[in-house]
Amino acid sequence: MPNHNTEKQWTPKIVAFFCNWCTYTAADLAGVSRIKHAPNIRVIRVMCSGRVDPQFLLDAFAKGADGVLIGGCHPGDCHYIEGNYKCLRRFQLLQKMTTDMGIEPDRLRLEWISASEGDKVRVVVNDMVSKVTKLGPLGLPDKFKSWDEEMKIFEHSIEEKEVFEHV
Amino acid sequence: MSEKPKIALYWCASCGGCEESVVDLAEDILFVVDNVDIVLWPVGLDFKKKDVEAMPDGSIVASLINGAIRTTEQEEMARMLRRKSQVVIAYGACAQLGGIPGLANQFSLETILKFVYEEAPSVVNELKTRPLERFKDNGRTTELPGLWNVVRTLDQVIDVEYYIPGCPPSPKLLKEAVLALLSGHLPPVGTVLAPDIALCEECSKKDTKPTDLKFESFKRTHLWEVDPEKCLLSQGFLCMGPATRSGCGALCVEGNMPCTGCYGPTSRVRDQGAKFLSSISSSIGADSVEDIDKILVGIPDPVGTFYRYGLPGSMLKRKVVL
Ligand code: SF4
Ligand code: SF4
Ligand code: FES
Numbered sequence: 001m002p003n004h005n006t007e008k009q010w011t012p013k014i015v016a017f018f019c020n021w022c023t024y025t026a027a028d029l030a031g032v033s034r035i036k037h038a039p040n041i042r043v044i045r046v047m048c049s050g051r052v053d054p055q056f057l058l059d060a061f062a063k064g065a066d067g068v069l070i071g072g073c074h075p076g077d078c079h080y081i082e083g084n085y086k087c088l089r090r091f092q093l094l095q096k097m098t099t100d101m102g103i104e105p106d107r108l109r110l111e112w113i114s115a116s117e118g119d120k121v122r123v124v125v126n127d128m129v130s131k132v133t134k135l136g137p138l139g140l141p142d143k144f145k146s147w148d149e150e151m152k153i154f155e156h157s158i159e160e161k162e163v164f165e166h167v
Numbered sequence: 168m169s170e171k172p173k174i175a176l177y178w179c180a181s182c183g184g185c186e187e188s189v190v191d192l193a194e195d196i197l198f199v200v201d202n203v204d205i206v207l208w209p210v211g212l213d214f215k216k217k218d219v220e221a222m223p224d225g226s227i228v229a230s231l232i233n234g235a236i237r238t239t240e241q242e243e244m245a246r247m248l249r250r251k252s253q254v255v256i257a258y259g260a261c262a263q264l265g266g267i268p269g270l271a272n273q274f275s276l277e278t279i280l281k282f283v284y285e286e287a288p289s290v291v292n293e294l295k296t297r298p299l300e301r302f303k304d305n306g307r308t309t310e311l312p313g314l315w316n317v318v319r320t321l322d323q324v325i326d327v328e329y330y331i332p333g334c335p336p337s338p339k340l341l342k343e344a345v346l347a348l349l350s351g352h353l354p355p356v357g358t359v360l361a362p363d364i365a366l367c368e369e370c371s372k373k374d375t376k377p378t379d380l381k382f383e384s385f386k387r388t389h390l391w392e393v394d395p396e397k398c399l400l401s402q403g404f405l406c407m408g409p410a411t412r413s414g415c416g417a418l419c420v421e422g423n424m425p426c427t428g429c430y431g432p433t434s435r436v437r438d439q440g441a442k443f444l445s446s447i448s449s450s451i452g453a454d455s456v457e458d459i460d461k462i463l464v465g466i467p468d469p470v471g472t473f474y475r476y477g478l479p480g481s482m483l484k485r486k487v488v489l
Contacts (some may be wrong), residue, residue, distance in 0.1 A: 014254075022263060023189075036399060038215060050449075053436075053442075054441040054442075054444055054445045055436075055437055055438050055441045055442065055445075055482070058441055058481075058482040058483060059437075059438075059482055060437060061266075061483070062436070062482045062483060063480075067285075075454065087452050088448040088454075088459065089448045089449055089451040089453070089459050090444070090445050090448045090449055090454070092448070092456065092459045092460060092463060093444055093448040093463055093466065093469060094441075094444060094445075094448075095438075096463065096466075096484075097444060097469035097470060097473065100273075100470045100486075101273075101470060101486050102487035102488040102489070103483075103485050103487055133296045140483075142453070143487065145441070145483065147316065147485065148317075150315050150317070151242065151324065156416050159359050164385060
């Protein structure tokens, strides 16, 4: 994702995994009905919230997402019977883990949004964008880079030493 | 004198267990010594860094490096061995994934130093003395390696061709790797030199593992008795067998201790902790947030549980804010 944001007008990037049968349709409906929500989300369509592997969520953070949103069918409505319950159970444990790793709980969110709830998409997205905006950038790719700076400093010092030793 | 292929063994941030696993080759070590020349092995033989430095680049067939990389000295040695070697093998969980030393990526360097030199219950250090990287005494300067802020896997610092997993690796894997090196029939670069199947496949309890697990609680081994006949996971113990690569012979599980995941993931998994977290949590026997959380109380330390051997090599690598 190119970063068009400058320091001043920074807005968060939010990756959304939406279930094909409900939230994705709702987001579509929101679009068709010209319901306006913050333009910060990149939606990825999945066949069920139960398909959302926690590795996808960590990968999204690691690649630069400031927040990750999962949208699934309401309890009892999952097309694959239990997918959304599995998602909820994973979510509860994953959020505990990511919080321990220093990622604020508000950056990871799970919502049940049915196909007809186009307006709920707006409410949820706007609310999440405002919360994550308050938290500021997570910026893991930049963090990874800055953590590795210490190796560069050291590379110079070995090179100097090696030149010295080889004289 | 000899034309035997040269091998170097080196250790970085590790406990010494990997060195032990070399000794555990038992009589096979004679075979190794007959067939290769060990040119560096600080634990066992008296070669110096300058001996290796004097060798031409690429003259070592393989360097087996264990341990994570935490200090400047470790990086320096790793880079030197990289230059001198045709093949570098990350040996053991710490070199491959960060290992137990990698758990330090949950704390800042200052927190660690403060604890170790000032706050640990066994420490008396009224002057709060800490080691200096550079110390002058009588006109002589002594230098100590610097500590980095981040613990890294070996391949985050130098290029690595192969990985031998385990905490520590089994002597069998080491022997097979040496045989492969001698034969010259090497697998594609990046291969983990261990079977690419889950540990459950080689576990004697696997027939009692139900296809449909349901956790009513998670149990910890010091508080509950283990039924030695039954799959540990099915009893509620967090056995990482399903998310861990086989190759150890299911050592812990055969001793009725749950697998803690030291052989790392199979090639189909990128983040072992997330995968295991996913597989066990989806089988929690509750549907509401409150009931799920009640069961999750049994996992008080998810990071330490799921990333016991793999935090630096995981997707997040290190605690985000330190
Ligand atoms: S979960 Fe553990 S005890 Fe159960 S079959 Fe797998 S390795 Fe064996
Ligand atoms: S059972 Fe698990 S923790 Fe024990 S040696 Fe094997 S892979 Fe490592
Ligand atoms: S089908 Fe929508 S959450 Fe499973």
